[in-house]
Amino acid sequence: EQPIVYQVLTALYSLAGGLVFGLIYDAMKALRLKIKSMAFTVFCDILTCFIAFFILFYLSMAPGNGEVRVYIIICSAIGALVYFFLFSRTFLGLFTACLTVLIKFMRILQKPIDFL
Numbered sequence: 001e002q003p004i005v006y007q008v009l010t011a012l013y014s015l016a017g018g019l020v021f022g023l024i025y026d027a028m029k030a031l032r033l034k035i036k037s038m039a040f041t042v043f044c045d046i047l048t049c050f051i052a053f054f055i056l057f058y059l060s061m062a063p064g065n066g067e068v069r070v071y072i073i074i075c076s077a078i079g080a081l082v083y084f085f086l087f088s089r090t091f092l093g094l095f096t097a098c099l100t101v102l103i104k105f106m107r108i109l110q111k112p113i114d115f116l
Helices: 004-034 038-061 070-086 088-115
Strands: none
Touching (some): 004 070, 004 088, 038 070, 070 088
16 A cells, blocks of 8 residues: 555656647647558557557556556546647647648758759
């Protein structure tokens, strides 16, 4: 049995983990929107699921002492929901804009190579 202080810290880490998952999800979504390929979409979905599993696994192993506790999963889900309702639109737009600039920059760099 863990002291309540450790449980509260684990819950806060789980909330943060949910927020991080939401951020990663939106970064992958921005990539999927720019690269419209079914194979790439499947790859991004699998990678996103793997990252979510890793976050939950890490939260269970490190602060959770290797035990998957229900409050870890619930707090992670709450963190993700908070991200999706409060921050997702802003960060998705930011990620999409950054990718657009990066793609334009890559096209500019590619022009001399195409000339050859």
